[in-house]
Amino acid sequence: MTREDLEQVLSxxxxxxVRRYMYTQHEISLEEHTRWFERATLDSSRHLLVFESGAVPVGFINIHEIAPGGIADWGFYAAPDAPKGTGRRLGEAALQYAFGQAGLHKICGQAIAYNERSIKFHLNQGFHQEGILRQQHFDGQQYHDIVCFGLLASDRPANT
Known part of the structure; x- marks a missing residue:
């Protein structure tokens, strides 16, 4: 991701x-988004990526190394108008990058329990459900469980 991608990723x-499945669901201003980007690009533990299909940007990936030994969290979303199947391809490319180029050992993911698509997505990508954080997220009106996932580099077939 570069500064030129800011407005597209923000939209x-x-x-x-997209917002309804995020921990912070308010509409983010360009100023807030720019401050986040400036901090994140100075942080060597972050990998900010724009996923492209046929040279057209169609998704965003944020990989954050959170512990020594190559342990990272990830977050991602496809463009709202992205073609069907973009999320799966984005996930495959992100994991290939994470375990290949970035040399990570484990990717951790989370989904708010009502986000059934994300839960299914993680399981289809080979993640293991590692737990549920009960009533971990308060959206301003009610509490929601968080489903936690993990995927080790060794869980992936050698050719991916």
């Missing part, structure tokens, strides 16, 4: 269908 992030 995806602020789409109502």
């Amino acid at each position: 995806w992030r602020n789409d109502v269908e």
